[in-house]
Amino acid sequence: MIEFLAMGGHAPYVWGSFGVALLAMVVEMVLLRQRRKAMNRRLARLARLNREGDGATSPDV
Numbered sequence: 001m002i003e004f005l006a007m008g009g010h011a012p013y014v015w016g017s018f019g020v021a022l023l024a025m026v027v028e029m030v031l032l033r034q035r036r037k038a039m040n041r042r043l044a045r046l047a048r049l050n051r052e053g054d055g056a057t058s059p060d061v
Contacts, residue, residue, distance in 0.1 A: 007014045 005011060
């Protein structure tokens with residue numbers, strides 16, 4: 001098991017690469033969550049403004 005984890009002396013590069021990839025995925029998930037929340041807030045605000053404005057800006061369907 002120790003030999004596997006040492007990766008023939010290349011462990012710092014291999015595990016470092018895994019760490020950087022994992023960090024990038026976590027950061028991407030956090031940023032996506034923030035963007036989704038911001039978009040939901042924006043859509044809720046637009047819906048509220050649309051209701052308050054008597055629907056004058058909404059297209060007829």
